[in-house]
Amino acid sequence: MAQEAEIVDPSALERVASLQLIARTVVESFIAGQHRSVYKGFSVEFAQHRQYARGDEIRHIDWKVFGKSDRLFIKQYEEETNLRATILLDASGSMKYAGGGEQKFVYARKVAAALAHLMIGQSDSVGLVTFDTDIRTHVPPRSTSSHYMNLMKVLAKLEPGNETNLAKILHSLSAQLKRRGLVIVISDLFAPMDDLKNALAHFHHHRHEVILLQIVDPHEVTFPFDSVAEFRSLERDNHRVKLDASRVRKHYLERFEAFTRKLKETCHQFHFDHVMLSTDKPFDQALTQYLMHRRGK
């Protein structure tokens, strides 16, 4: 319970909860019932007919049309359904880093928990996928309160560890997620940009909506070191790089900014959202900021 209490910070949840109304009205993906979903299904309002095919449920046959044309048509309806969101939480070794703020993984886990709480609180279905080199847990989306507790338990048990292969995981998940929905990737996204772009293109191809919540430590953004240091990889054993931080800072920052810029460009290309969350700032403020930004769209 202590772990759960840590994950679901009541005060944070309270702060996030105060954003619910705004979130419901601004973000269609976050707020169910305010906007028609783009996803078609068998729900309330008729959308169109199509020719019957074997395997279709008989109850959806429009017998009136059959009576008029002697042909079997299925009635299709516009579904007014709640959101199906899948949270992809990066549990790789690089998420263990804690320099100028909270550990990235702890921070990311809180963000995931908060989002799950928000979405389940408005009857959206939320699934959870954690991964490092491979997918470690895959909890399909549901919207029940017991499901929420189940998610909390999964998150509480989770510890970051191995090397990440973000592009491969995203490729794999985009193939697995049959139904279109919202994919929230919570990760530092430190992966080769070309591979990452291909993976995101895959999601785009399947018409998923993707939000990339990039979790970064302030030190990773500013690289404030000024001595010769040996940087040991958190993902690969015995992988280390020694250099004079003061000399390489400029070049590091250039590369980091270039990466971020390209990531933003890619997201813009695919109409995905990209939000950078720094662990030295409360995530609720960052989310609020993001949602406010979305409202302005």
Place this chain on the structure above:
Amino acid sequence: MVFLNLILAGGLAAVSAPIIIHLLHRSKVTHMDWGAMMFLEELVAERAKRIRMHELLLLLVRAGIVACLALALMRPVLNWAMSGARGPSVHTSALILLDDSFSMDAGRPRSAWLEARDQALRYVDTLKKGDDAAVMFTSSAAKGPPPTPLFDLDRVREIIRTAMPHYEKTDMPRAIAAGMQELEARQNPHRELILFSDMQASGWQLDDGTRWSYLSSTIRSTRIAPTIVLASVGDQHRINVAMTDVKPSRAVIDIYSPVSFNFTIANDGPEAVSDVAVTFSVDGAPKSTRTVNLGIEEKQVLAFEHKFESAGSHYVSCHLRCAQDVLPDDDELLYSVVVVDKLPVLIVDGDHREQALSSESAFLKLALSPKDRDDPQWRTVIEPTVIDVSDIRSTDLARYRVIVLANVAALPGSVVSDLERFVVAGGGLMVSLGDKVQRDAYNRDLYRQGGGLLPVPLESSARPISEESSFRLVSAPKSAPLAEAVHLGGIVTDAPSLDLFRPERGQDWTKSTIRNYYYTAPTSGKEDVRTIATFSNGAAALVQKKLGEGKVLLLTTAIDKDWSDLPLHPFYVPLMQNLVLDLASTVIPPRNIAVGQILSHVATGELAHRTYTLTPPKGEPLPLKVQSQGALSVFSFEETEKPGLYMVAPEDGTPDEKVYYVVNADRSESALKRLNSEELNRIERDVGAKYAADWSALARLVGLDGGGIEISPYLIMAAIGLCFVELYLTRRWA
């Protein structure tokens, strides 16, 4: 390149400081877990090689800074030309080696010595502030403490101005070696050894290859090779007529017969000289004067005969006068003479017999003190005393100048020891053999494995001793096996005691018959032993050994007529007298000594307790230092730098008690012949020297237009420059 402060070479270890700092810095690297490795990996991949190159360059620059400073402290000198020329920014240590031999005094009106002094002063003028100089003289080189290097060049000038020639024998290799050793201890980076000399050939000892090769190796092993210049001074063509040698005709000079003094006069000049007046004097009183003419490089021996009236110490001299002569120091030659009125000789008879002329010593005694029937007053200086071998223990050997052992069988050990002391102190010993001689005892006690009196061991007699009884007759029997007999044969050319008996003087030794004798071991390999006469078959007849201050002479046959008919021949008397006189010729201590040699005077008995004074040439009497040695008193005087007559006399003594000592300068200095070009080339090659025929050549060789340079300032500048480079690179690459 050479280093003046090589001791600071350890400072180069500081070069390791940047490396150590680098390594320590490495050990202090901060270790950090990091997530965003992908960005660093890209950097490393791009920059790792360049960074390593930068770090290496920086490390080299920093090590270079330290190395430059360390090298600067070692004061390196770059002598790129190795020409020995002086550099504008380098200090010089100079050693002025002045040839102060008396040949330098040659030359009229201006001597080589004056020219050498002037050139040396001129050379000092070329030195600058910070240079040091020392003045060394060839006469005193390697003797006593080395000269002090002086930075006060005025003091150096004063030393040169007040210096005078000396009369000691010149030894140039020794002087140059001493100069090199002195220069080696100096601190300035450039070294110069300038020899000012008349380049007289005799002092260079070029025939002594061992010394020159040693000198060459010494010079090659020096830390900083100096510039060695042989600066020639004096005239090239000088005429010098000199009295170069004197030899008395007899080894022992007595009051009974005249003696000839053979003075050698030599013209060393390139021109013949005429009307050279030579005056012979005895005890300072002129006795005769002759006029001689000498051709180019001609030598003549002038014999002046004189009979001394009184025994004791006398001196003779020869003085020449020649208008063309340029060197007066060798115009007079003095010789101290000890005149005796008696020469006591002890004959130890090993085969004494009552019958006339049968004793072993009979013929020898007659030969040493013959009588003249026509002139009963006539006598020789030799006073022989014959004793039986059994009486030798009780005899005071010190009373005699010469002892003869005639066919003595063997001697007790104590007597052998007394004889050894006698000879070592300057006495003469003659050993003649015969049938009584116990060969094994001789070899054991007298030869003593080469350390004793006998010059060589006895091997075997030519004929068995048992057969000798048949020859003990006045004349040999006709039946004697003469076929095996030999006669006296060869004479070693430079044996003065046998000079009269050479075949060219009309003596015929071939008529002598030697029936028996002892074979002896060869004398080869022994410096103090030599055979001076042989038999006709080549076997040794007379073998001489130098032992201490005295001499031992071995006659390998009998001295009477038992083994030979020698006493029956006319030459027997002069031969025996000459052999004995030669053995008695040693005068101890010597009264004719060389410049620099210690003058010693020995007094015995009552005289030993008196105070003595010494009157040097043109000087006042000085008290002599005395050292008592038992019954003897030895007076000594060490300051014999001036050649001439030194007179030793007891205070308030009579004129007869005066003892004359003569100190002569080395007459090799009289040969003013200079080194020829071939010899100069050899010296230049062996010692790396350069010959300067005159001042302009000397100035050129030690010129001020290039040469070595001390590069410490440049190294410091380089270090500063590297500091700026390091600063720039650090900033640029940061």
